[in-house]
Amino acid sequence: MSRTRGGLISRMVLATGALLLIVGAAFGVLLFSINEQRTTARVTRHAQQVFDAVGDVERLADDAQTRQVQYFVTGDAGYVADWQVATADLPRATEHLEQIATTSQERHHAERIAQISRSFVDDYSMPVMDAARRGDPNARDAATMREGDRRIAELHAEAQTLRMTERQIVDTSDARIDRLVQQEILAVVGGLAGSALVIALVGWYQTRVIVQPIRRVAAMADRLASGDLSTRLPETGTVEIGRLERFFNVMAASLERGYRELTERVETQIALRRIATLVARGVPPAEVTAAVAAELGQLIDTESVRIVRYEPDGTGTVVAAWGGADLDLPVGARMPLDGRNVTAMVLRTGKPARIDDFTEATGVLGTHLRERGLRAAVGAPIHVEGRLWGVVASGTACEEPPAPNAEARLAEYTDLIGTAIANTQARADLIASRSRFVLATDQARRRIERDLHDGVQQRLISLGLNLRRIQECVPTDLPELREELSAVVAGLTGTVDDVRELSRGVHPAILSEGGLRPALRALARRSGVAVELDVRLDARLPEPVEVAAYYVVAESLTNAAKHAGATVVSVRADVDDHQLRLVVRDDGVGGAEAGHGSGLIGLADRVEALGGTLTLDSPRGGGTCLEVRLPLDEAAL
Incomplete structure (x- = not known):
């Protein structure tokens, strides 16, 4: 097996190495050719720069000579300005030419051109122009002009020599590039042919040894993806393929197990959401606990669920029941909590508990349940506001004990049960408190209304009647006093009306009556x-x-x-x-x-x-x- 494994790997490595060698050789030739082409391109660009610089020198020298001759012939001073511009730019052009010259031949010709240009300007053109502007007739004779043409011709000759030198360099580079292009073509064709051959051989080998077995794996994977989690591959392959088949079967088994766990988790979350909805709606604890008992019974696949509230006297009261009619523990049943049973164990420890063999159960409750066929049970504590409130217990009559995570699944619900109980109690206390407050307020209103009606209002009416009697006893010769008393009586009457209206607003008597x-x-x-x-x-x-x-x-x-x-x-x-x-x-x-x-x-x-x-x-x-x-x-x- 090790030789087979080594042979498979060595062949793949060998094929890959051959392919890399062929491709690497072809790319090496291509890279070398590309580098040479870049060098040739730089040479060509440099030659073009030299050509341009030489052309600038020749143009400026020709302009200077032409403007000088035009001035000699016409005497027009406008040509002098153009001549000055040309002679001023000519040294800069020759300096630029010298700067871009890199090879020894280029530098030689550039220095020679610069020397001829300076001699033309300094030794010939400027002295002649100065003499011509002073009116010297010798400055305009034919010999002087021929001397200028000779110097310009010498400059052109040197420039042409430099151009020929640059052209030879460019031609040499072009010829080298042509040879390299031929080498590139051969390298590419050879690389493609070799690569195609290696790839064809590797493809044939992979199809026979790898692809066909993998296609079988893919077909099985498709069945697995479609939901057939029981799919398994026959482990007939060797080496890596055999291990792939084994790994596929392990993965399929893991997916099947994970799917079952995920299904259980989703069902648990859905059930928790239903219970949480009941808690959020503020339904009574009896409804919540009954719903929890039913959900737990269906989720953990048990036969009976009981939720028991611990009483101060050491007993327990069943507040919710699901299944297990033979257990004779309906809602409202009360039992002592002694001995070794799940309900008593949780009461003593405040932690989850389980009994896998009920022959070991003791106490009144344990004996009662064992006599009715219970074989195993698990329980989880319920805490309300930090104190142990009760227990949720699940029992089975089957010989197989509850699942190892049964206590944990029960415990997932205990917090919701405690929250539901605490919320409902708090809500009931709040409603009762607010009702007492409203009732006390209404009673206070009625008391104030009675006090106003029977006390203040009656006194004001009595006082008004007394004032009217006094008003009738006032002598007729005291009209001002009678008017004042009349005003007081009217004020008291208005006050009585105000008190009556106030008492009606505090608590309307008509509502009570x-x-x-x-x-x-x-x-x-x-x-x-x-x-x-x-x-x-x-x-x-x-x-x-x-x-x-x-x-x-x-x-x-x-x-x-x-x-x-x-x-x-x-x-x-x-x-x-x-x-x-x-x-x-x-x-x-x-x-x-x-x-x-x-x-x-x-x-x-x-x-x-x-x-x-x-x-x-x-x-x-x-x-x-x-x-x-x-x-x-x-x-x-």
Whole structure:
């Protein structure tokens, strides 16, 4: 096997090495040729720079000679300026030529051209022009002009020699490039042919030894991807292929196991979400615990689930049950917690516990369950606000014990159970506290109303009657005193009216005496906005409900008159499904918000304290609709 393995690897390495050698040789030739082409391109660019520089020198020298001759012939001073420009630029052009000359031949010719140019300007052109401008007739003779032509011809000859030298260098480089191009073609053709041959051989070998077995693996993988997790390959391959087949089978088994675990996890999360939804909705703990027991029974594939609350006297009460009807432990059953059983073990340790063999169980509960066929059980503690509240336990009558992670799966639910219990208790305590506060406030209102009506109001009325008697006893000759007493009596009468109105606002007597229907009619009569009443109540309602409904309507009418600019308000009250449904709607400007304004906030607090709901719909420009629902049963309690 080791020789086969080594042969497979060595052949692949050998083939790869041959391919790399062929490709590397071809690319080496190409890289060498490319480098030579870059060198030739640099030589060509340099030669072109030399040509341009030589051309600039020749052009400037020709311009200087031409402008000089034109001045001699015409005497026009304008040609002198052009001559000056040419003679001033000529030294810079020759200096540039000398700077770009790199080879010895180039430098020789460049220095020679620079020497001829300087001699032309310094030894000939400038002296002649100076003499001509002074009026010397010898400066304009034919011999002088021929001397200038001779010097220019010498400059051209030297420039042509430099050009020929550069051209020879360029031609030599071009010839070398042509040879290299031929070598490139041969290298590319040979590399392609060799590579194709090596690749064909490697492809044939890989197809026979590797590709065909892998195709079998791919077919099995396709079946695996389509959901057939039981797919397995026959492990008939050798060396790497054989190991691939074994690894495929291991992967398939792992996927199958992971799929089962993922399915269990997803089912657990879905169940947890359902339980969390119940907790968020604030349903009673009994419903939550019953739902948890049912979810656990289905998830951990057990026969029975019990949720037990620990009592202060050391006993336990079953608060939720699923399955296990033969266990004789229904909801409400109470048992002592002694001996060795899951419920008692969790109580003592505060940690998860399990019993895989119930023949070892003791105590009243352990004996009871063993007699009814229970063979194993697991349990997890439930903590509420940091204290041990109870236990969730699962039992089975099968010989096979519960799964190793059964306690952990139970523990995943205990936090939710504790949260549900704590939330429900807190909610119940809050509602009870708010109800007591609202009841105390209403009682205080009624006491104040009675004190105002029976005390202050009666005293003011008695005082007014006494003043009237005194007023009648005043002599007729004291009219001013009679008028003053009359004014005092009128003031007392107004004060009595104010006290009566104040007592009515604190707690309307008509509400206590006649109920919600006449109280709402009284509100409608006093309203500054037209009110349409539709009150469908056949009997008196619990007092807290009537008081809350009264103040909802009173606050709504006040808001409609002061803020909404409404012209009409409709008030509808009826009883539906053991609830008082109160709807107040106006045609005002809308835009009211439940969180703004102490009036609406106070109404919401009062309604929620009675376990009711308040819904506000007030789009801008669309009026305001306030709907209140108050439970009658809870309020009556």
